[in-house]
Structure formats: C-alpha cells, structure tokens
Amino acid sequence: xxxxKVGGKAALVGAICGTLPDLDSFxxxxxxxxxxxxxxSFSHSLIVLTLISPLVTxxxxxxxxxxxxxxxxxxxxLVFLALVTHPLLDFFTVYGTQLFWPIYDYPFSGSTVxxxxxxxxxxxxxxxxxxxxxxxxxxxxxxANLAGLALSSAYLAWTVAAKFNIEGRIKSELVAQxxxxxxxxxxxxxxxxxxxxxxxxxxxGYYEAYYSVLDAPHAVEFVFYPDEKELLMPVSEHWPxxxxxxxxxxxxxxRRVQDALVLSDLxxxxxxxxxxxxxxxxxxxxxxxxxxxSLLALPVRREQLAQLSQLMRRTFTPVH
Numbered sequence: 477x478x479x480x481k482v483g484g485k486a487a488l489v490g491a492i493c494g495t496l497p498d499l500d501s502f503x504x505x506x507x508x509x510x511x512x513x514x515x516x517s518f519s520h521s522l523i524v525l526t527l528i529s530p531l532v533t534x535x536x537x538x539x540x541x542x543x544x545x546x547x548x549x550x551x552x553x554l555v556f557l558a559l560v561t562h563p564l565l566d567f568f569t570v571y572g573t574q575l576f577w578p579i580y581d582y583p584f585s586g587s588t589v590x591x592x593x594x595x596x597x598x599x600x601x602x603x604x605x606x607x608x609x610x611x612x613x614x615x616x617x618x619x620a621n622l623a624g625l626a627l628s629s630a631y632l633a634w635t636v637a638a639k640f641n642i643e644g645r646i647k648s649e650l651v652a653q654x655x656x657x658x659x660x661x662x663x664x665x666x667x668x669x670x671x672x673x674x675x676x677x678x679x680x681g682y683y684e685a686y687y688s689v690l691d692a693p694h695a696v697e698f699v700f701y702p703d704e705k706e707l708l709m710p711v712s713e714h715w716p717x718x719x720x721x722x723x724x725x726x727x728x729x730x731r732r733v734q735d736a737l738v739l740s741d742l743x744x745x746x747x748x749x750x751x752x753x754x755x756x757x758x759x760x761x762x763x764x765x766x767x768x769x770s771l772l773a774l775p776v777r778r779e780q781l782a783q784l785s786q787l788m789r790r791t792f793t794p795v796h
Contacts, residue, residue: 477550477553477554477557478546478550478554480612480613481543481545481546482543482545482546483612484608485543486554487604487607487608489536489551489554489555489558490554490558492536493532493554493555493558493559494558494559494561494562496519496532496559496562497516497519497520497525497559497562497563498519498562499519500514500515500516500517500518500519501515506768507716507768507769508716508754508769508770508771509715509716509719509720509723509754509756509769510716510719510769512723512752512771513583513719513720513722513723516563516566516571516572516573516574516583517574517577517581518574518577518578520562520563520566520573520574520575520577521563521574521575521576521577521578522560522563522564522575522576523576523577523578523579524577525556525559525560525562525563526556526560528559529552529555529556529559529560530552532555532559533548533551533552533555533556534548536551536555537551563575567584567585567586568586568587568588568589568632568635569585569586569587569589569590569591570585570587570661570663570743570744571583571585571591571743571744572584572585572723572725573585583723583725585725585743586636586639587639587661587662587663587664587743588632588635588636588638588639588664588669589632589635589664589669590663590664590665590666590667590668590669592666592667593664593667593668593669594667595631595668595669596628596631596632597628599623599624599625599627599628599631600624600625600628601624602620602624603620603621603622603623603624603625604621604624606620606621606624607620607621631669634669635664635669638664638669638672638689639662639672641689642662642672642674642687642689643660643662645687645693645696646660646662646674646676646685646687646696647660649695649696649698650676650698652695653695653696653698655676655678655683655698656678656679657676657677657678657683658677658678658679658726659676659677659725659726659727660674660675660676660677661674661675661676661677661725661727661742661743662674663675663743665686665787665790665791666787666788668791669689670688670689670690670791671686671687671688671787671790671791672686672687672688672689673685673686673746674686674687674696675727675742675743676698677726677727678700680702680703681700681701681702681703681729682700682701682703682727682729682742683698683699683700683701684698684699684701684746684747685697685698685699686787686790688790688791688794688795690794691794691795691796692794692795692796694795699747701729701747703729703730703731704730704731704732705729705730707730707731707732707737707764708730708737708739710757710763710764711737711756711757711764711766714756714757714766716739716754716756716766716769717739717756717757717766720739720741720754720756723741724741724742724743725743727741727742727743728740728741728742729742732759733755733772735758735759735760736755736757736758736759736772737755737756737757737758737759737764738753738754738755738756738772739753739754739756740752740753740754741753746783746784746787747783748783749783749784752771753771753772753773754769754770754771754772755767755769755770755772756769
C-alpha cells in the first residue's frame with residue numbers, strides 16, 4: 477500500500493491491525509458457549525471494522541506514524557485492508573464468521589481451508605520476509621511479496637474448486653448407495669486441502685467419510701455413528717443448546733457422558749476427538765437439569781491417536 481515510503485513500519489502496522497480482531501478472545505465470559513459463539517462476531521464484522529478503521533488510523537498516527545511522505549488516506553487504506561482481510565480469510569475456515577454483524581449475525585463458513593495450512597501461509601511468509609530483509613531499493617523484494625500474495629490467493633481459489641469437486645462426488649455416492657440424509661458438510665483434513673472429511677447428518681445420527689481429490693472414482697465407506705439428540709428434549713429451550721444448534725449449522729451430536737449431557741461440534745476434529753465438547757446439562761437419575769455450559773476436555777484414547785496417524789497416511793495414499 478505504501479511502496480518504499482516507510483519500510484518495516486508498514487509491516488508493523490499490518491501486524492497490529494491484523495491481530496486486533498482476535499483480541500476479543502480475551503473478553504471474559506461466564507458461559508463457555510457464549511465465549512465460543514461471540515468470538516468472530518462484532519470484532520470480525522466488516523461493518524464494524526470499516527467504521528472503526530479511521531479511528532484506529534488516527535490513534536496510530538497520534539502515537540507512532542508521523543511520516544511526512546504519507547497522507548492520512550494512505551495510512552487509512554493500509555489499516556482498513558489489514559483489518560477487513562482478517563475476517564475475510566477467516567470465512568474460508570469452518571468455524572463461522574459473522575461478517576455482517578449486527579445487521580445479520582449468520583456465522584458464514586466457507587469451510588475450504590484448515591485453520592493451519594502451510595500451503596497458504598508459507599508463500600505469504602516468504603514474501604513478507606523478503607520485503608523486510610532485502611534492501612528497500614531492491615526490485616526483487618517487491619516481486620517476492622507480490623508472488624507470495626498471488627500464490628496464496630490462487631491457493632484459496634483452488635480450495636474452493638476442490639470443495640465443489642469433492643461434494644459433487646460424495647453426493648453422487650450418497651445417491652448410488654441410497655442413503656437418506658439431511659445435510660452435508662465437507663471440510664479439509666488437517667494441514668492440507670488434498671484429503672477431505674465429510675459429515676453427513678441423517679436420522680438418528682451421522683455418517684463420517686473421507687475422500688481425496690487424488691482418488692480414482694470408488695465406493696465411499698460411510699461410517700454411521702448414532703447419537704442421542706432425544707436427550708435434549710427437556711432442555712430444548714436452554715440458551716446454550718439453542719445457541720450451539722445455530723452456531724454449528726446443525727452439525728452437532730448429543731451424548732450422555734457419565735452424569736453430563738454433552739454437545740459436540742462435529743465440524744472441528746474427528747470422530748472421538750472433537751475440539752469443542754460442551755456440558756450443557758446434568759442428569760439426576762432420569763431427570764435432566766440445565767447448567768451453565770462448560771468446555772470439556774474429553775480424554776483422547778490410544779486408538780484415537782492411531783486414527784489420526786492413519787488419517788495423515790491417507791492424505792498421501794490416494795485410492796486408485
């Protein structure tokens with residue numbers, strides 16, 4: 477945005493503004509479901525970030541950005557783009573980003589990129605490092621930075637194409653195997669966009685399957701897992717239950733774990749090792765009582781670690 481005018485200070489401003497939206501993680505919430513579902517809401521709203529970008533620019537100018545060669549408008553453009561590209565990139569993950577809060581609080585999730593993907597991050601990082609450490613008058617630093625941005629952006633486009641391709645194959649398989657289902661989720665496996673995990677919600681539970689963009693056409697093994705959503709009936713009006721049903725777009729399971737009623741977000745993790753598991757109610761005999769939600773760290777068993785290892789191997793061994 478600023479060319480050669482301010483050097484590394486531009487990267488510092490970009491780092492600060494690119495981090496600001498995630499500072500909402502430090503807001504204390506008494507309810508675990510509130511903490512996870514209000515993240516990426518107001519702080520990731522394109523509307524809010526657009527409105528506060530002049531204020532953020534003014535505060536930065538007040539403290540540390542006094543540069544005679546750079547106008548307020550130029551600084552504002554840098555700040556604005558650093559702020560809004562954060563939630564736009566978050567949209568490509570499965571978590572859910574409320575891009576138009578407060579007008580429309582729907583948590584958009586493209587679900588085409590894993591939360592950590594070296595194929596996206598490395599080109600950007602190399603380009604930025606070249607821009608920081610090569611001489612300011614060096615033309616290759618500009619080309620390296622541009623190439624990093626172009627490659628990363630092209631990779632995002634690839635992940636969208638890969639997602640449509642995988643979902644097309646899976647829908648054909650569901651029809652071929654005559655499996656009735658309510659909704660389908662495709663999300664990339666950890667650290668890549670080659671292998672994809674599929675979650676298919678059905679009556680009484682859900683199916684999980686994996687498919688690689690490198691696979692030859694083949695019959696997909698859909699593994700069915702029953703859940704116990706009927707247990708939610710006594711607490712169907714409980715706010716954490718309703719909030720998670722909304723936040724997960726319906727991709728959740730309900731199970732009794734000892735004396736707790738636990739809701740798991742099926743979008744993040746793998747079967748038996750989900751990232752977000754919430755205790756939303758307790759059992760006393762056959763009765764169910766709502767409680768303040770809490771995040772549970774369910775123990776990971778040895779066979780689950782073996783499953784994750786197999787998943788990584790599956791990434792590099794396509795079906796022929």
